[in-house]
Amino acid sequence: MNQKEINQKNKAIWEANAKVWDESMGEKGNDWHLNLIAPITEELLNLKPQDHLLDIGCGNGIFARRMEGKGIKVTAFDFSEENIKRAKSYGGTIQYAVVDATIEEELNALGSSFDAAVSNMVFMDMPDLAPLFQFLSKTLSEKGTFVFSIQHPAFNSEFAELKEDAVLVKNYIQSSTSKGLALEEQPQEQFYFHRPISEYSKLASKYGFAIDAIEEPVFNRGDIFSKIPPVIVFRLRKNL
Known part of the structure; x- marks a missing residue:
């Protein structure tokens, strides 16, 4: 399969899975979102009321609603029509759109004025990140930030075998x-698209971003993910 075919199959999969994901995440998200991802993402974004945030791969809109509740103007998109339908069902003033982040023309239709961008746990699901990074390099304001979280590719991937108190990693x-x-x-x-951390660093550099913060949050519940981070969060800024 070529990349276009993979992407089409990927869309069909997420349309089929949208209902289960919405029911699992609910209005405010699961424990991963509430305890690991959302708090540190919000802190790294450091937005003020009326700032304009672009939420990439918003799913059923959990983070978009969180930020809307703090007075942030939010534009949110996903490539799944069913995800956007379910996001809209929660109400609010968020501007939602069905957009494929791997297609330059669809991204350009979003506009060109955002103070920040966020993508929570999405990049493992995307076959191509270059169009999005290129779009954000042109779209974010001069002091704009881009925060994204992913499954930790070293500790929480197909190559990581969890042990009682350790992780065995192969072919990372x-x-x-x-x-x-x-x-x-x-x-x-x-689909899962595994990339080593260096791949994200190369993308950032290629499209004019500097990584100025990395966080590796853990749970506080006594299991292996209290010792080893299951997610990693990056903050990028334009490299002026």
């Missing part, structure tokens, strides 16, 4: 594509 450095279940009840396996 190679980018790859696989499929699997994130939720046992979802009807279809989703």
Whole structure:
């Protein structure tokens, strides 16, 4: 399969899985979102009321609603029509759109004036990140920030075998594509696009960004993910 074919299959998978994901995440998100991802993402964005935030791959809109509740102007998009339908069902004033972040023309239709951008746990699901990074390099304001979180590619991927108090990692450095279940009840396996951390650093540099913060939050519940970070969060700024 070429990249275009993979992307089309990817859309169909997320349309099929949208209902289960919405039911699992609910209005405010699960414990991963509430305890690991959202607080540190909000802190790194450091937005003030009326700042304009672009939420990339918003799913059912959990983070968009969180930020709207703090007075932030939010434009949010996802490539799944069903995800956007479900996001809109929660109400609010968020401007939602169905946009494929791998297609330059669709991204350009979003406009060209954002104070910040965010993408929570999405890049593992995207076959191509270059169009998005290029778009953001042109779209974010001069002092704009871009914060994104992903499954930690060293500790929480197809190459990481969890032990009781350790992780065995194999073939980490190679980018790859696989499929699997994130939720046992979802009807279809989703694609996973594994990239080492250096791949994200190269993308940032290529499109004029500097990484100025990295966070590796852990749970406080006594399991392995209290010792080893299951997610990693990056903040990028324009490299002026």
